[in-house]
Amino acid sequence: MTDSPLERWERRDGAVLAVASLLFLASYAVRVLGHGLPGAVRTLCLAVTLATWALFAVDYVIRWRLSGQRFPRFLRRHLLDTLVLLLPLLRPLRIVRAYERVQRRRDAPRLPLHGRVIAYTGVSAALLGFAASLAVYQQEHAAPDATIRTYGDAVWWTCTTLSTVGYGDVVPVTPLGRLVAVGLMACGLALLGAVTGSFSSWLIQVFAREGEGERPPGNSPGASRDTEHD
Missing domain, CATH: 1.20.58 (Methane Monooxygenase Hydroxylase; Chain G, domain 1)
Structure with missing residues (x-):
């Protein structure tokens, strides 16, 4: 091909x-x-x-x-x-393509493949968080009544938002800052779902294979049919 x-x-x-x-x-x-x-x-x-x-x-x-x-x-x-x-700052979102390829796998579980997806997702989350912290700091640090005054505040807000914790001690007040927040919330959910979904899929496949390997020979469907025939 x-x-x-x-x-x-x-x-x-x-x-x-x-x-x-x-x-x-x-x-x-x-x-x-x-x-x-x-x-x-x-x-x-x-x-x-x-x-x-x-x-x-x-x-x-x-x-x-x-x-x-x-x-x-x-x-x-x-x-x-x-x-x-x-929005070039969203380029880390291309990890979705790699995740889709993993979901389409039909063969035996492959830990290196799932591990790469988790690693790529972690790198994408770090790059996306870095870009979001820059964007929100640029919009917020000079705004009236802003709670995000320093880049450290922006990093802290990004970590709490990307992890879907959201303490609420620092929040964006400008329209563009809030738009960044909405995008970061959606990306945080998507990346978290990619990690948990990939890891859960690998565990399910491993447990299923272990269950098939531990099944007694006499309890296999083929063995039952042979017994009934005799």
């Missing part, structure tokens, strides 16, 4: 997009946290941010053309990719 051009492209550009995503986060972080940096440095970071965003857009267009689908159909089948293109 030969791979389609789209599959070959996605394998080829995976590492490039990963590096571009890290550059995007790094340049955005420097612009948000580097209050005392020279203007030239901040301008360079803005240029890197825009360049990586443009790279994401080019990749999106190339994958659309290689898919051979009309744009409305491609848009419906790649809603997550479209959302990530519009």
